[in-house]
Amino acid sequence: MNPVTIKCNNLRHSFSGKTLFNDLSFTLSSGGSIAVTGRNGSGKSTLLKLVSNLLQPVSGIVLLEVNGKSVPRDDFHRYAGMSAPYISLYDELSGKENLEFFAGLKNVSLSNVEPLLKRAGIYNSRNKTVKNYSSGMKQRLKLCFALLNEPVVLILDEPMTNLDSEGNEFVRAICEEQKQKGILIIATNNPDETALCSEILNVEDFK
Amino acid sequence: MSLIRSSILVFKKDLRSELRMRYVINSLIMFVLVAISIIRFAVADEIVEKEVLTGLLWVVIFFASSGGLARAFVKEEERETSYALKLSIDPSSVFLGKLIYNFVLSFALNIVILILFVAIMDYNIMNVFSFLVILVIGNFGLVVSSTIIAAIIAKADSRGTLYPVLSFPILLPLLLSVINASKQASYGDTLASLSGDVMILISYSVVVLTASLMLFRFVWED
Numbered sequence: 032m033n034p035v036t037i038k039c040n041n042l043r044h045s046f047s048g049k050t051l052f053n054d055l056s057f058t059l060s061s062g063g064s065i066a067v068t069g070r071n072g073s074g075k076s077t078l079l080k081l082v083s084n085l086l087q088p089v090s091g092i093v094l095l096e097v098n099g100k101s102v103p104r105d106d107f108h109r110y111a112g113m114s115a116p117y118i119s120l121y122d123e124l125s126g127k128e129n130l131e132f133f134a135g136l137k138n139v140s141l142s143n144v145e146p147l148l149k150r151a152g153i154y155n156s157r158n159k160t161v162k163n164y165s166s167g168m169k170q171r172l173k174l175c176f177a178l179l180n181e182p183v184v185l186i187l188d189e190p191m192t193n194l195d196s197e198g199n200e201f202v203r204a205i206c207e208e209q210k211q212k213g214i215l216i217i218a219t220n221n222p223d224e225t226a227l228c229s230e231i232l233n234v235e236d237f238k
Numbered sequence: 239m240s241l242i243r244s245s246i247l248v249f250k251k252d253l254r255s256e257l258r259m260r261y262v263i264n265s266l267i268m269f270v271l272v273a274i275s276i277i278r279f280a281v282a283d284e285i286v287e288k289e290v291l292t293g294l295l296w297v298v299i300f301f302a303s304s305g306g307l308a309r310a311f312v313k314e315e316e317r318e319t320s321y322a323l324k325l326s327i328d329p330s331s332v333f334l335g336k337l338i339y340n341f342v343l344s345f346a347l348n349i350v351i352l353i354l355f356v357a358i359m360d361y362n363i364m365n366v367f368s369f370l371v372i373l374v375i376g377n378f379g380l381v382v383s384s385t386i387i388a389a390i391i392a393k394a395d396s397r398g399t400l401y402p403v404l405s406f407p408i409l410l411p412l413l414l415s416v417i418n419a420s421k422q423a424s425y426g427d428t429l430a431s432l433s434g435d436v437m438i439l440i441s442y443s444v445v446v447l448t449a450s451l452m453l454f455r456f457v458w459e460d
Contacts, residue, residue, distance in 0.1 A: 119321075133326050
């Protein structure tokens with residue numbers, strides 16, 4: 032397991048003058064997992080975007096350390112994988128083409144793509160364009176996207192959305208594996224997903 | 239090396255998407271055909287000076303660009319695929335990939351416009367080599383500016399009207415030089431005699447490209 036630590040210090044974020052959360056801090060190390068909970072619109076997804084560097088906080092800082100070295104914010108994407116309802120892949124490309132494209136960008140071997148598709152249970156649909164995928168198949172493909180670079184920090188926003196029982200088992204398996212090799216962060220209000228994490232953080236406690 | 243490789247992957251992806259879905263190509267070809275046909279009908283049998291024809295040529299090129307190049311980032315935002323790119327590569331690679339794609343699309347379109355202008359409008363170019371060099375350099379400057387403007391407007395709500403409003407003042411120095419240089423080339427001037435305009439066009443492209451690469455990450459981040 033790579034020694035990895037993520038520290039969120041005194042995060043504050045607001046939209047149009049409305050503060051979502053204030054003075055929010057937490058630290059996670061290798062093997063750690065946290066479920067971010069809160070009502071709709073409370074800022075769960077925003078917190079995940081701040082952690083993954085998709086958004087900059089109004090104040091506060093997110094620090095990532097891998098093997099004892101601090102990772103610059105611009106390089107977070109090399110160590111993190113993320114799946115969320117607001118992250119879409121290309122509808123006009125097939126599932127396999129999508130993953131091969133992102134594998135190329137992430138400098139990951141293309142040979143990782145097919146085993147991942149098989150594991151997610153969408154290998155037989157790999158050559159279909161994503162616009163012909165069901166919502167559950169799209170969700171499985173997004174999870175493959177998140178796992179493509181074998182991230183040390185896996186960030187999942189409502190990972191079981193649209194999935195059947197087999198898909199839920201896939202999510203449980205990847206979460207258990209992630210806890211063995213790095214950090215897991217899940218935004219959810221689903222008790223099944225919360226149960227996958229050892230800690231719970233309610234963003235509403237930081238208003 | 240990684241920057242160039244990633245940029246080429248983004249370019250290839252955009253080209254594949256466009257060839258598969260025809261988001262832009264079909265509408266641009268229709269726009270060009272309609273625009274040049276209207277100019278032909280309006281001119282009828284009048285003999286039009288090259289100054290006017292060169293101006294009309296660049297009017298068609300400018301508006302065709304505003305229809306096509308502006309889509310580069312808008313489609314990523316509209317279809318929510320921009321986050322996947324942000325989670326995969328540096329902003330500079332995204333910008334360069336989109337720039338290469340826009341350049342190829344725009345250059346191919348400009349060649350079609352030029353051929354139609356020569357065939358339909360009897361636009362006689364005396365020094366074809368000089369004209370093509372000016373077209374390529376001018377096209378590059380147009381594409382660099384349009385790409386960064388496209389990135390800016392992709393974040394806005396009123397995208398349709400914002401592009402011409404933002405692009406006209408930024409592109410004005412380029413358009414003045416490129417229209418003058420291509421007019422002179424159509425009269426037969428050599429590249430050496432057009433060195434003043436060529437230097438302006440190259441300088442414009444270098445300045446806008448440098449500024450774009452420095453500023454793009456602030457536009458790209460939410």
